[in-house]
Amino acid sequence: MKHLTDSSPIVFVTGTNGLIGSAVARRLLKNGYRVRGLKRPDSDMRLVKDIQSEIEWIEGDVLDVISLEEALAGVTYAIHTAAIVSFIPRDRTRMYDINVNGTANVVNAALEEGIKKLAFVSSVAALGRPDPNKVAPGEVTVIDENQKWEESPLNSNYGKSKYLAELEVWRGVAEGLAAVVVNPSMVLGEGDWQRSSTQLFKYVYDEKKYYTEGLINYVDVEDVAEAVVQLLFSDIKNERYILSAGHVTYRELFAKIATAFGKQPPSKTVSFFMAETIWRVEALRSWLTGSKPLITKETAKTARTKLVYDGQKIKKVLGIDYKTLDETVKRVCAFLTK
Helix, strand or coil, X not given: CCCCCCCCCEEXXXXXXXXXXXHHHHHHHHCCCEXXXXXXXXXXXXXXXXXXXXXXXXXXXXXXXHHHHHHHCCCCEEEECCCCCCCCHHHHXXXXXXXXXXXXXXXXXXXXXXXXXXEEECCHHHHCCCCHHHCCCCCCEEECCCCCCCCCCCCCHHHHHHHHHHHHHHHHHHCCCCEEEEEECEEECCCCCCCHHXXXXXXXXXXXXXXXXXXXXXXXXXXXXXXXXXXXCCCCCCEEEEECCEEEEHHHHHHHHHHHHCCCCCCEEECHHXXXXXXXXXXXXXXXXXXXXXXXXXXXXXXXXXXXXXXXXXXXXXXXXXXXXHHHHHHHHHHHCC
């Protein structure tokens, strides 16, 4: 860890206590930068407990314009990672509010305070998915940074919210903001296994029986943090980069996780008819009990798609080597079993 001084640049990070935000904050501190984080009074701080005392905290959130103005005062750089990832219908309104309006607020505050550069963590979902009617059954579709958003039944509301959030960033660029955007695929890391991508590990740990056809694109959270920090302090601006180390089938990923946990991997394929039945049953159970569904209409559709996200552009620009899936799975499983 480099020694921090009063002259070290302050980097403001939203979503500091989340999976990506905590990894970014850890990387910044290691590189000798001061970190200012935003948190709500009831924020879960477990992912930053080892660095919590090294971060300057501002109480508020991205919908609180006053707290954003306070947080960005005297800041040189900002990284916006805060977002809601959900495919549950009842979360939709708040998700759009946080992801779109929250990003607009961050952009406006960054313009007002005249920060040097903003890094925005988006998602490959914001690139959009092709209309399935234009793709042959079973065909693998490769998507890169030139992908243009098109309306498709495969686009999730989460994807739409991140697409609209990106538009706010590009609007800020048009108004004079220097920015970089990264689009990670499924981010694997040491998170809360009751939330977002880390739930995949919990699913395998509990020795669930089923896996779905389709491909999953992945990237290590440490690689995301490294790319974001390097881009922020580079001369690069007003560019976007897909962050994706590769792709495997769900069955292959689950098998690797099961091996690391010493568990039995899922062994039964979920058919199309079964998936359509399960999400309806889960929707009813969620409505009756208030619990989160294991699968939704949106995730049932997207889990069968065969999309490959090309993450090579960032390697050519920064020379980053992605971590292998084996080392990521081994590290994350070791963390979770503690």
